[in-house]
Amino acid sequence: MLKVGKIDVFYGKFQALWDVSLNVGEREIVALIGPNGAGKTTTLRTITGILKPVQGKITFNGTELSKLPPHRIAKLGVAAVPEGRQLFEKMTVYENLLMGAYLRRKKDVEDSLEFVYQLFPRLKERRKQLAGTLSGGEQQMLAIARALMLKPSLLMVDEMSLGLMPKLVVTLFKVIERVREEGISILMVEQHVESVLRMADRGYLMEQGRIILEGTGEELLESEHVRKVYLGL
Ligand SMILES: Nc1ncnc2c1ncn2[C@@H]1O[C@H](COP(=O)(O)OP(=O)(O)OP(=O)(O)O)[C@@H](O)[C@H]1O
Ligand SMILES: [Mg+2]
Known part of the structure; x- marks a missing residue:
């Protein structure tokens, strides 16, 4: 592809x-x-x-x-998780996720949100927290989740x-394999x-x-x- x-x-x-x-x-x-x-x-x-x-x-x-x-x-x-994450630090987890979906129609976004919250339950718990205050690991989860909000075919x-x-x-690594099961290339x-x-x-x-x-x-x-x-x- x-x-x-x-x-x-x-x-x-x-x-x-x-x-x-x-x-x-x-x-x-x-x-x-x-x-x-x-x-x-x-x-x-x-x-x-x-x-x-x-x-x-x-x-x-x-x-x-x-x-x-x-x-x-x-x-x-084509979605990318950049080196160094590059999150919007002053925005919440939820707002960062919406930014990942800004190219998509509003009504299509709900499914992706559910998918990424299922992949990363931690992000759902912390959806109102500012991205800049997340731990390093949580920030990486958010960076991956934000990219997935585009519903890419290549990540x-x-x-x-x-x-x-x-x-x-x-x-x-398990998340990556799970993402591939959705038909997404990596x-x-x-x-x-x-x-x-x-x-x-x-x-x-x-x-x-x-x-x-x-x-x-x-x-x-x-x-x-x-x-x-x-x-x-
Ligand atoms: N903005 C830039 N301006 C000038 N040179 C750059 C720029 N970005 C990268 N380079 C140079 O291009 C080469 C490749 O860099 P690149 O960042 O692609 O490497 P990398 O394989 O990702 O390395 P790393 O494992 O350290 O992330 C390096 O020599 C680097 O110094
Ligand atoms: Mg590099």
């Missing part, structure tokens, strides 16, 4: 992505891994339309994204588990390389702005390079 084809992306004169190609199919969980500064966030920001590729193209269910502004891309069903998640305790990370950037490759159908390894390895989660887990550099084996 998502096809990123040979994109080059620059920040001014600095080239951050070189000839990057990746695909995400229907109901797939795809992992994008790699060291700090590899270009993972840049890749996601280019798919959401915040950055524009200089070369190459991106299509989503056949529609070319590379020339559309971010809100049009969102409307096609992209950047460093979901950063700074969270292991138990919560396990919970959020593209995940993740530092927990072993866990994400176990869960993912496929994965890509990016280094210095290039995809250097791709395969099923299993294949990547077994690759010598991944074992040595990312799993310390």
Whole structure:
């Protein structure tokens, strides 16, 4: 459904992505891994339309994204949970969730609200609390829930588990699998390389702005390079 084809992306004169190609199919969980500064966030920001590729193209269910502004891309069903969450801190949990659904018709929003409250009962309890006063873990739940309020067909998640305790990370990984059961495809950037490759159908390894390895989660887990550099084996 998502096809990123040979994109080059620059920040001014600095080239951050070189000839990057990746695909995400229907109901797939795809992992994008790699060291700090590899270009993972840049890749996601280019798919959401915040950055524009200089070369190459991106299509989503056949529609070319590379020339559309971010809100049009969102409307096609591409939602992102950004690195660092970027919540509206002075707004309540409930108001943040509504912001996630601002592109949708009012009457369609109720179902999604129920779905995210069922995924994260904690958010329902705290719906009147200001987002900025939530714990780090609760803020990450809200960031995921807000993205789901768009009722996306593709959810992209950047460093979901950063700074969270292991138990919560396990919970959020289960949430991701639950989201996939709803028919939503997932593209995940993740530092927990072993866990994400176990869960993912496929994965890509990016280094210095290039995809250097791709395969099923299993294949990547077994690759010598991944074992040595990312799993310390
Ligand atoms: N706004 C920017 N202006 C200039 N250079 C940038 C900008 N954002 C990122 N870069 C550079 O682009 C490269 C890729 O950064 P990116 O944030 O995509 O990496 P990443 O793989 O997400 O890393 P991390 O794991 O640390 O989040 C880095 O060299 C970074 O310094
Ligand atoms: Mg990043």
